[in-house]
Amino acid sequence: xxxxxAQIIVLATAKAKPGKEVELERALRDVAAPTRAxxxxxxxxxxxxxxxxxxxxAFERWSSEEDHAQHLQGEHVKTLITRFxxxxxxxxxxxxxxxxxNE
Numbered sequence: 001x002x003x004x005x006a007q008i009i010v011l012a013t014a015k016a017k018p019g020k021e022v023e024l025e026r027a028l029r030d031v032a033a034p035t036r037a038x039x040x041x042x043x044x045x046x047x048x049x050x051x052x053x054x055x056x057x058a059f060e061r062w063s064s065e066e067d068h069a070q071h072l073q074g075e076h077v078k079t080l081i082t083r084f085x086x087x088x089x090x091x092x093x094x095x096x097x098x099x100x101x102n103e
Contacts, residue, residue, distance in 0.1 A: 006098055007042070007061060007063060007064070007099060008062050008064070008065055008096050008097065008098055009059070009060065009061055009062075009097045010058075010059075010061075010062065010068060010094065010095070011057055011058070011059060011060075011093075012057065012060065012092055012093070012094050013055060013057040013058075013093045013094075014055070014056055014057075014084070014092040015052070015089045016056075016087055017054075017086075017087060017088065017089045018054070018089075020087045021053060023083075023087050024054075024087050024088070025046075025048075027080055027083045027084070028046055028056055028058065030080075031076045031077065031079075032044055034074065034076040035060070035071065035074075038067070039063075039067055040062050040063035040064060040066075040071070041060070041061075041062060041063075041067070041071065042061040042062060042063060043059065043060065044058065044059070044061075045058070045059045046058055046059075047059060054089070068096070
């Protein structure tokens with residue numbers, strides 16, 4: 001597989017300001033269905049940190065970097081970014097990972 005077509009995993013972590021935990025969860029749940037419906041989305045799950053309940057991580061698995069890049073241009077993602085204003089304690093941390101070669 002070429003790097004453009006290799007699956008990628010994305011971990012997107014967001015931490016809510018104190019008292020905004022429910023709003024953060026609601027905002028992320030609102031984008032779950034449209035994200036799962038997008039071309040190339042193989043998996044999208046939300047996880048709350050066991051150590052810090054204000055922190056939620058989205059585990060995303062995409063068919064390709066191109067599909068993930070297209071996802072980032074979606075209206076639901078743009079709306080989410082707008083909703084983050086006033087909810088997040090800090091900018092979200094986004095980490096993309098590629099599989100190691102089996103060679």
